[in-house]
Amino acid sequence: MSKIIPSTPFINVLVSIRETKPGVYDVMTAPATPWVTAKDTVINYQIFDSGNRDIVFTGMSVKPADNNQLSKATISVSGKQLTFSDANTAQMTFNITLHLKDDQGVEFAHDPEVENSPEG
Numbered sequence: 001m002s003k004i005i006p007s008t009p010f011i012n013v014l015v016s017i018r019e020t021k022p023g024v025y026d027v028m029t030a031p032a033t034p035w036v037t038a039k040d041t042v043i044n045y046q047i048f049d050s051g052n053r054d055i056v057f058t059g060m061s062v063k064p065a066d067n068n069q070l071s072k073a074t075i076s077v078s079g080k081q082l083t084f085s086d087a088n089t090a091q092m093t094f095n096i097t098l099h100l101k102d103d104q105g106v107e108f109a110h111d112p113e114v115e116n117s118p119e120g
Helices: none
Strands: 010-021 024-030 041-049 056-063 081-086 092-101 107-110 113-116
Touching (some): 024 107
Antiparallel strands (some): 010 024, 092 107, 092 113
């Protein structure tokens, strides 16, 4: 008899970006703080609305940087998605910084949190 392995937990975070004045952006994420409760969860930040600007992810940094919980992020070919996995084996709050760039080369960042809350 084979044992069926459950599917990977997945959290998709929608990212909305609005230019408030030239080169200045207001970034909102939904959910604002992903609450991770399952082990080996995949977290995907997806730019779904950036008004009339072409904005892409350029990377991500994490504090604490040496945490043995979050994998390195990967960015989709289009630059519209940034994905990483979370081991979620320790209760922690991560301060992540999403690095972004607009179609004029202006770089900016947004700093949401990710909350680890292991089951049991």
